[in-house]
Amino acid sequence: MFQYFFLYFFQIVSAQEQSDTPNVASYEIREHSLVKPYPAVFSTGSSYWHLTGNTIVTDRWIRLTADTQSKQGGLWNLLPVTYPDWEMHVHFKVHGTGKELFGDGLVIWYVRDPKHLGPVFGYQDYFHGLGIVLDTYSNHNGPHNHAHPYISAMVNNGTLHYDHDRDGTHTQIAGCESAFRGRDTDTLIAIRYKDDKLTVSTDVDGRNVWRECFSAEGVRLPTHYYFGFSAATGELTDSHDIISVHTYQLDSSNERKLEDRQAIVPFGLTSEAERLHVDDPKSVSWTALKIFFYVLLFLIISVGLAIGGYFYMNSRRYHKSRFY
Ligand SMILES: [Ca+2]
Known part of the structure; x- marks a missing residue:
């Protein structure tokens, strides 16, 4: 009995030493965690981890994408x-040779269907579950209400499309700007899900302190989903590396x-409902152009009718004067 208590206590203490956050009773789930040396993790047949696409493993990192297109x-x-x-808690690193143009980003997933490849940073669209998107490139042409890199959360029941053109802003539940790319210091992110509250914190300044990125209440996620990570490059490139993962079960x-x-x-709950929908300048000018053409068409028809009417009346008068 004492032995178990000691073990439990030790696990709580060790969990809190490795990371500042879990401040309720918690213990690390080894099967959901991943630390060096990785080759041992992946060489055994009983591995709990699976690689998809271009992911490569070395003794220093698990590289989801290299800095190539x-x-x-x-x-x-x-x-x-x-x-x-x-x-x-995820220790990750996003870096590359690009000075001003780089991308696209990586996502930490908690989803129903693992192992798929697809268009949402290397995972499928219309997914079931949660995605924490670490987006390094702004695909949006018009003015944004935030800068990049940007971290946001999206919860999907299989019906929502991740819109890259809007950087997912219309389906996100919350987000924050975060300068996690190209740092010399360690960059970490913490995702906490407790009592239907989702909290995302970062430690990207090398100060060993968690800073809250956002929190959202009323987030409903089922059990029996799977954790995963994915990343993608397109025309723009970056290396997206996972260095360690520590997962804690909370009381x-x-x-x-x-x-x-x-x-x-x-x-x-998406933040869309609270925010006034603002069209792109492109679509605003298109609408204005359409109105201009409708007015022009109306004027041409009106003038045409007036001229037609004038000649009709004249011809009537002519006939009248002729026969009476
Ligand atoms: Ca983007």
């Missing part, structure tokens, strides 16, 4: 997450433990 890669955990509340209330959380449909 048109690559996509993934790193997927194959053991479903059975606990409702969790926190994940859950009895209510949450007893609830059938596997049946939950993913849900998160």
Whole structure:
């Protein structure tokens, strides 16, 4: 008994030493964590991790994409997450030779269907679950209400499309600017999901302190989804590396433990409803152009009718004067 207590206590303490955050009872789930040396992790047949696309593993990092064009890669955990509340700390690195143009970014996933490749930073669109998007390149031509690199969260029940042209702003539940790219210091992100509240924090300044990026209440995520990572390059490039992953199970209330959380449909309130929809300048000018042509058409028809009417009346008068 004492032995178990000591073990439990030790795990809590060690979890808090490695990371400042889990301040409730928590313990690390080794199957959902990934640390060096990686070759040992991937060479064994019982590995919980699976690589997709162009991902390569060395002794220093797991590289989802190299700094070359048109690559996509993934790193997927194959053991479903059975606990409702969790926190994940990811040590990652995004870097490349590009000084002003680089991309596209990487995503940390908690989704129903692992291992797929696709157009959303190396994973499929219309996904089920959560994506924490670390977007380095602004695809938006018009003015943005934020700068890049940008971190945002998207929750999808399979019906939403990730719109690269808008950098996903219309489907995000929250986001923040974060200068995580090309840093000499270690860059880390913490994702915490507890009591339907999603909190994302970063440590990118090398000060070993978590800074909250955003938090969102009322986020519904089922259990038995899978953790994963993916990244992509297109015309623009960067290396997207995962260095370590530490996942902690957080203590859950009895209510949450007893609830059938596997049946939950993913849900998160998008910030779209709170924000006034502003069209691109491009579409505004197109609308103006359309109105101009409609007015012009109306004027031409009016003038045509007036001239036609004038000649008709004249010919009537002529006939009248002729026969009477
Ligand atoms: Ca983008």
